[in-house]
Amino acid sequence: MSASLIDSHCHIPMINMESGTEAIIDEAKNNGIEHMLCASIDLDDYPEILALAEKYDEVSASVGVHPNSKVRDEPEIDQLVKLAQNPNVIAVGETGLDCLHSEGNLDRQRERFRIHIKAAKKSKKPLIVHSREAKNDVMRILEEEDADTVGGVMHCFVDDWETAKKAIDLGFYISFSGIVTFKNATELKEVAKLLPIDKMLIETDAPFLTPMPYKEKQNRPACVRYVAEHIAELRRESYESIACNTSQNFYTLFNNKYE
Numbered sequence: 001m002s003a004s005l006i007d008s009h010c011h012i013p014m015i016n017m018e019s020g021t022e023a024i025i026d027e028a029k030n031n032g033i034e035h036m037l038c039a040s041i042d043l044d045d046y047p048e049i050l051a052l053a054e055k056y057d058e059v060s061a062s063v064g065v066h067p068n069s070k071v072r073d074e075p076e077i078d079q080l081v082k083l084a085q086n087p088n089v090i091a092v093g094e095t096g097l098d099c100l101h102s103e104g105n106l107d108r109q110r111e112r113f114r115i116h117i118k119a120a121k122k123s124k125k126p127l128i129v130h131s132r133e134a135k136n137d138v139m140r141i142l143e144e145e146d147a148d149t150v151g152g153v154m155h156c157f158v159d160d161w162e163t164a165k166k167a168i169d170l171g172f173y174i175s176f177s178g179i180v181t182f183k184n185a186t187e188l189k190e191v192a193k194l195l196p197i198d199k200m201l202i203e204t205d206a207p208f209l210t211p212m213p214y215k216e217k218q219n220r221p222a223c224v225r226y227v228a229e230h231i232a233e234l235r236r237e238s239y240e241s242i243a244c245n246t247s248q249n250f251y252t253l254f255n256n257k258y259e
Helices: 021-030 046-055 077-084 107-123 135-144 161-169 186-194 221-235 239-253
Strands: 005-010 033-038 059-063 089-098 127-132 152-154 172-176 200-202
Touching (some): 005 200, 005 221, 005 239, 033 046, 033 221, 077 089, 089 152, 135 161, 161 172, 172 186, 200 221, 200 239
Parallel strands (some): 089 127, 127 152
C-alpha cells in the first residue's frame, strides 16, 4: 500500500477476534493504517480505551457517553474535562442525538449532548458527533452552544449535502464509513463526490458497518482502505490522494496530540 490511512473512528474493545487486540493492530498496520481513533461510548469502557492508547502509539482515545448508552449517572462537564486532559485523549465524544434507535422524549439526549459540547469547549478538544435521523436538532444545538469555537467531526455521516454544508460552516469535518459503499446509499455517495477534500475523514466504526463487498463480516480498522478505495472511485481521484488528504485532515483536526 503506497499511502497510509487513518481510521478516524473505531471501537477496538468491541471487536471479537480470538487472536486478540495485538492481532487487530498488526492487521491494520499491515494494511497501511497508521493510526486509529478509538471512540468512547460510556465512562465504564473509557479506562480500557485509554489503556490501549497508552500501550499502542497507533491508537488514540476519546472520552464521552454515546446518546444511546444507558448509565446510572449522567456525565458532568468537569468530569469529562478532567478525563480529557490525558494527552492520549484527543476528542470529546462520541456524543449527539439518535432518533433511529430511540423511543420517547429525547430531552435526556439533548442535555447530554449540550454537556459534551461545553466540555469540549472547556477542554479545547474537538467533538465527535453522532447523528441519526436527527440532523435538524443536532445542527440547532451545535449552533446554540457555539460549537464552531471547537469544531470536530460528524462521524459516520449519513445525511444530505445541505446538512454537510452547514456542518462545514461550523468548522466540522465529514467522516465516511462503510455505509458509503452500500448500493442504496445514493444520496451519501453524492455527498462524497461534492465534499471538499480538505473537509473529509474516513472511518470504519468497527466492528459495525463493514464495507462492501464484505458486509456480512465483522468490521475491523484494516477495512478502512475499502472506504478509501470506493470514495476514490466515486470522485475519480487516486487512492493515494484520498489516503494522503484524509490523513492530513485528521492530524489538522486533532492537533492537540501532534502539535
